[in-house]
Amino acid sequence: MIQVTFTGNAGQDPETKTFNNGGSITQVNVGIGQGYKDRASGQWIDKGTAWVTVKANTSQTKETLQHVHKGTHLLVTGSLTVRTYQKQDGTQGTALDVNATAIAIIPRKQQQMQQPQQPMQQPVQQPQQQNTWASMPTGTDPWSQGSFNQEPEF
Numbered sequence: 001m002i003q004v005t006f007t008g009n010a011g012q013d014p015e016t017k018t019f020n021n022g023g024s025i026t027q028v029n030v031g032i033g034q035g036y037k038d039r040a041s042g043q044w045i046d047k048g049t050a051w052v053t054v055k056a057n058t059s060q061t062k063e064t065l066q067h068v069h070k071g072t073h074l075l076v077t078g079s080l081t082v083r084t085y086q087k088q089d090g091t092q093g094t095a096l097d098v099n100a101t102a103i104a105i106i107p108r109k110q111q112q113m114q115q116p117q118q119p120m121q122q123p124v125q126q127p128q129q130q131n132t133w134a135s136m137p138t139g140t141d142p143w144s145q146g147s148f149n150q151e152p153e154f
Contacts, residue, residue: 001079002079002080002081003077003078003079003080004076004077004078004079004080004098005075005076005077006030006032006052006075006076007032007073007074007075007076007106008030008031008032008033008052008073008074008076009030009031009071009072009073009074010028010029010030010068010069010070010071010072010074011028011029011030011031011051011070012028012029012070013028013068013069013070014026014027014028014056014065014066014068015027015028016062023057024057024062025055025056025057026055026056026057026061026062026065027053027054027055027056028053028054028065028068029051029052029053029054030051030052030053030054030074030076031049031050031051032049032050032051032052033046033049034046034047034048034049034050035047035048050096051096052076052096052097052098053095053096053097053098054074054076054078054097054098054100054103055097055098055099055100056100056103057099058100058101060102061100061101061102061103064103064104064105065103067105068103068105072105073105073106073107073108074103074104074105074106075102075103075104075105075106076098076100076102076103076104077100077101077102077103078098078099078100078101078102079098079099079101080096080097080098081096081097081098081099082094082095082096082097083095083097
């Protein structure tokens with residue numbers, strides 16, 4: 001299984017398909033801009049758009065997609081699958097699908113600008129913590145302390 005995280009824009013409003021057994025899946029095509037900023041010129045070099053079908057089958061991801069419309073900027077995490085299909089002209093095509101485990105809407109800058117400005121608050125001073133590893137003798141591995149035999153929690 002290939003886990004991916006990416007940002008992109010919804011290509012259309014999401015669609016929900018309901019199956020005979022009562023289950024449903026909501027999906028949306030997300031366009032991912034492929035390109036880079038040229039260091040020498042500072043110009044954006046466009047390499048086209050990759051389209052991914054994002055499938056939401058959990059209540060949390062389906063709930064998020066209810067607020068998505070064409071053009072919504074999304075952050076998606078999930079498992080990537082590649083499938084082949086036969087196009088109408090008889091040739092074989094390849095599609096990228098992501099079974100989403102998390103979907104978040106990324107606010108646009110202009111949307112953020114329309115919100116009323118909150119007065120700035122003074123940051124709370126946090127007590128400085130001592131770096132315990134900085135005071136260790138040379139040659140001591142700060143990561144060797146404790147039990148790291150357990151699987152990390154995700």
